[in-house]
Amino acid sequence: MKNEVNRPGDQVELRQRAEEITREDKAQSPEQLAPLSPEAMRQTIHELRVHQIELEIQNDELGRKQVELDATRTRYFDIYDLAPVGYLTVSEMGLILEANFTSTTLLGRGKEVLVKRLLSQFILPEDQDIYYQLSKHLFETGNLQACDLRIGKPDGTVFWAHLIATTAQDADSSPVCRLVMSDITERKQAEERIREQAELLNQTSDAIYVCSMNDVITVWNRGAEKMFGWLASEILGCRSMETLVSPAVHGMAEEIKHHTLEQGDWFGELDFVSKTGSQIAGDVRVSLVNSSPNMPKFFLVLVTDITEKKQMEAKFMRAQRMESIGTLAGGVAHDLNNIFSPILLSLPLLRYPLDPADLNETLNLVESSAKRGALIVKQLLTYARGRSGKKINMQLAHLVKDMDNIIRETFPRNITVDFQRIQELWIVQGDPTQIHQILLNLCVNARDAMPQGGTLRVEMENRLLDEDFARGNPESKAGPYVCIRVSDTGTGILPEHIDKIFDPFFTTKEIGKGTGLGLATVLGIVKTHGGFIKVNSTVGQGTTLEVFLPATPEAAEAVVHAKTPNLPRGNGETLLVVDDEENIRDITGRILTRHGYRVLSAANGIEAKSLYDQNRATISIVLADYMMPNLDGLQLARALHRMNPEVRIILSSGVTEALTDGIIAEFKTYGVIEQIAKPYTADILLNMLYDILHPQQQAYKEREHE
DSSP states (O other), X not given: OOGGGGOHHHHHHHHHHHHHHHHHHHHHOTTTOOOOOHHHHHHHHHHHHHHHHHHHHHHXXXXXXXXXXXXXXXXXXXXXXXXXXXXXXXXXXXXXXXXXHHHHHHHTSOHHHHTTSBGGGGBOGGGHHHHHHHXXXXXXXXXXXEEEEEEEOTTSOEEEXXXXXXXXXXXXXXXXXEEEEEEOHHHHHHHHHHHHHHHHTTTSSSEEEEEOTTOBEEEEOHHHHHHHOOOHHHHTTSBHHHHTBOGGGGXXXXXXXXXXXXXXXXXXXXXXXXXXXXXXXXXEXXXXXXXXXXXXXXXXXXXXXXXXXXXXXXXXXXXXXXXXXXXXXHHHHHHHHHHHHHHHHHHHHHTSOOOHHHHHHHHHHHHHHHHHHHHHHHHHHHHHHOOOOOOEEEOHHHHHHHHHHHHHHHSOTTEEEEEEOOTTOEEEEEOHHHHHHHHHHHHHHHHHTOTTOEEEEEEEEEEEEOHHHHHHOTTOOSEEEEEEEEEEOSOOOOGGGGGGTTSTTOOOSOTTSOOSOHHHHHHHHHHHTTOEEEEEEETTTEEEEEEEEEEEXXXXXXXXXXXXXXXXXXXXXXXXXXXXXXXXXXXXHXXXXXXXXXXXXXXXXXXXXXXXXXXTTTEEEXXXXXXXXSSOHHHHHHHHHHHOTTOXXXXXXXXXXXXXXXXXXXXXXXXXXEEEESSOOHHHHHHHHHHHHOTTOOTTTSOOOO
């Protein structure tokens, strides 16, 4: 409301206007008009004033509404006309009804030119069918549609447009198409450049492919077709990690993506799977490709097949391990003879009646000696037959315990062995077999450097290396490490030999005493684990080698296994024991029977098939040997699985080398739910059976297979 409404001048003006109206009315109907009294005049003025105020209020409201309308129009102009993408409204016949400012810029034509024109006439002829199909499906289904096509401008240039279309109704309820148009020319050009570059590399045997940010494969060269077996038409649009990479390393996807986005590239080895399911070891480089600033990024992946190389490395490692084992043979033979002696001497005593105390003591001696012998064989086989390549998070303090046992049992007695272990070591990601090989090779070298005896000391500690250390040691990087230090008090290394000790086939030992591959192997393993080695030696005083392995600064929690005071018993379940060794069948059957199980025995796979066929309804678990005549463990598992897909089999074997990852995976598909290594003890077998038959109870879930 305006403040001037009540001013005296307004009253005078109102009175004058009122008198004029009155005079006009009087002039028109003098007989009907009479002079107004002062009171009537005041009333008239009051009514006119109220009316004026009402009009002014209405005028103010209309003004405010006009301001809001202007603001709304401005916002609409900003949102619609100046949007970063083009907005078009197109009729069902394809006529442009509306176009925002951005769309006129994209199309290179003013709004007056575009409106009432067919959109298709601006699309390149070879792409018009794409637009026709989009429009047809849109109005038939009403579902959102999208496509990429090329549009020509008046100046002769062409740009790639990405169209997203949806349906709406016009003011007269006619169906129309609402289009969002964006220029994707730079993205298409980037994709084309990548395709051209990939085509140039099609002659290489390496696999080259390109993935979008969400891991969808967009480019696939012929090298990739040859390596993985997938044609481009089959693989494009699939996710690379889901389709190509072994399930065991799926968890690395986010790590690789994050590292590549931060650093620009990633190097490493990955296990791939071909179309036929075969395993491929790949040396991989992932690079980040920017199509242009503020545009989508891509991952360019280069894979070199190193499967044959890895197989050769594995054979080399095996040969070198066997060389190391050979150097221990004398100590092993001596130790096994010491183990067998008390067993053989105790057996005659058991043929005669003994009082309970003597009998128990004798049996304990036999059992202890047998376990000691089995442990030595197990440790040597684990090392000699171990398969490399599987890196896991591990605590080196636990791993070194096994090596401590081997060294103490096999090294000459004139060498004092001192293993310093701490339980709070950081976690290291590595291959246990290869770490074993590092330790054994270093210890054997130390032993050979002390022909007259001495002290072998193995120590481990956490080391946090700073940037100053890294600058002084080019092979290292700043960060957390676990350091394994192997020291001897032997002859030492001559200064002129220090730089050569890691060279393959370099050795100062006599012919037949060594090949010179031990330290070369150690260096190769350490480098594949991202670590490095430092050497310090003084002639006549001894040598110290420090192995640094990258670590995660977290201490592994010690797992304490509770001892089970009483062995678990069965409840009359029927078990089928299959083994071609009569003694094993006999003693296993007696143990199981004594602990509440009903036992059926078969000497080979053919007998086992027949017994299972007759008793399939009652047999709960099959305990089968892997190495048997006629039908081996795998063939038997297949046969029993055909009889009963729900069959449960425990596989026993004393030859772990034969059980490759592929065979183990195949066993699982045929009902093998557990493996047990020979020789096994009664408590291991009974606890395993109890776990399988009582999965809801965890009392015996944690156990040590030693």
